Amino acid sequence: MTKVIPTTGITIIIVGLGIAGLTAAIECHRQGHKVIGLEKKSTVYQLGDIIGLSENGLKVLSQWPNANGTSVASTLTSLGSELSSVEIFSSAGELKYTIPFGADSPVAGLFLRRSDLVESLYQYATSELGLDLRYGVTVEEYWETATTAGVIVEGAERISGHCVIGADGIYSKTRAIITGDSPEEDAATLLETGGAIFRSTFDASAVATDPDAQWVLQDASTHDRHEIYLGKDVTILMGTMGKGKYVWWNCSHRDPTKATTNWVQAASIAPVLRYIQDWPIAKKLSAVISKTPQGKCFNHSLVTRKPIRTWVSRQGRMVVIGDAAHQFLPHTGQGANQAIEDAAVVAVCLRLASRSNDSSSREEDGVPLALRVMEKLRQVLGPRVSVIQEGSVEAQEVTLEADMDTGTSGDRFNAISRPAWIHCHDCVSHAHEEFSKVVDALNKGEGNCDAYVPTNAPMDGLFHAEDDYILQSKGAV
Incomplete structure (x- = not known):
């Protein structure tokens, strides 16, 4: 039986309905927010080859129940690769390493077509949840006040809400609105x-x-x-x-x-x-x-891209997530997973911030606080995203420099690394646990935020690619 969560009265406009946007729509609905989704493409279909979902992303999707009693994660498993291992060869064709994959847990990792993932998210959002998702809609302008935010779409239609989430990809229009960068400055990032x-x-x-x-x-x-x-x-x-x-x-x-x-x-x-x-x-x-x-x-x-200065607009009513906020290289397999984490965390923070306000007035709906807490958890006080982003560039170099034929390639696990600090992370539980701590840090002022100790990334702020996932998942480290 699906747990019914009371509505928050917050209307959220999501621009861009790829993996980040569709996940945000679903998670925001599940947290009691009203959702309006906008996508400039006329269809849900997306090109691409394979995409990897690791446990940190699948933990979110596994909480979405289907009408038949299964979860969206199990549906995706039926569409993806059924693997027992990943094999690594030299250019001579010599098998160098066999990495067990999926043998210990069906949610340890999953590879599937990008189009299948996006289609499954869309079907769940519309057929199961009945969300208001509009395709073939081009956003021309963004706006916000102290109490509301919204967009003007092609044809001059004005759509209003309490919050705008920009999930419109690497060439995001929302990002430049938030940062205030000119097109030239945005391109330079x-x-x-x-x-x-x-x-x-x-x-x-x-x-x-x-x-x-x-x-x-x-x-x-x-x-x-x-x-x-x-x-x-x-x-x-x-x-x-x-x-x-x-x-x-x-x-x-x-x-x-x-x-x-x-x-x-x-x-x-x-x-x-x-x-x-x-x-x-x-x-x-x-x-x-x-x-x-x-x-x-x-x-x-x-x-x-260079990490952007802020994910949140000046008046705290707009935020960017997914590729609009951070662009990963594929070598860590975390592009989709971090987009899913972004979406889940912003939905939870909006819920917690609305619940922390006794007033039901728009002026005190908690949206600006929620978005700033989310930004701090993901990027600033808990620099999880930027560390993984930098690590994806490092992993590209290690992989392209590999020389398996001479045996001097370095760390073999850069080919398919599963560091526990990435893969075993539960972003929803973490957001619940850390929300009030980040609020306290913000209330003390930006200069006092150093007292907050992040728990979703390595303490030294460096990317660690050790394949300790299996040990951590079994409680051995």
């Missing part, structure tokens, strides 16, 4: 990393009749495949999903040609075949890559 990635996912029928490519589907009826091939300046990941229903591959590489930042622009597979042509394992990998259907390969630069 974009950082090229020197890397790029080819991505592809396609139906397995494309390789099913090719004797040289069929190897990728071997034993797919019982388990999926996830393999990583590490070479100097080039990394190939390849595998299957849905017990062999889909084949996927990607290729991270140095980017001397400055690939486009447009991640939905189709690309040729020819450069990938050239990158690996001297690898002893090239024939095996090329057989699969060469079967990629036309229009199913995309190449784009890997970019991130």
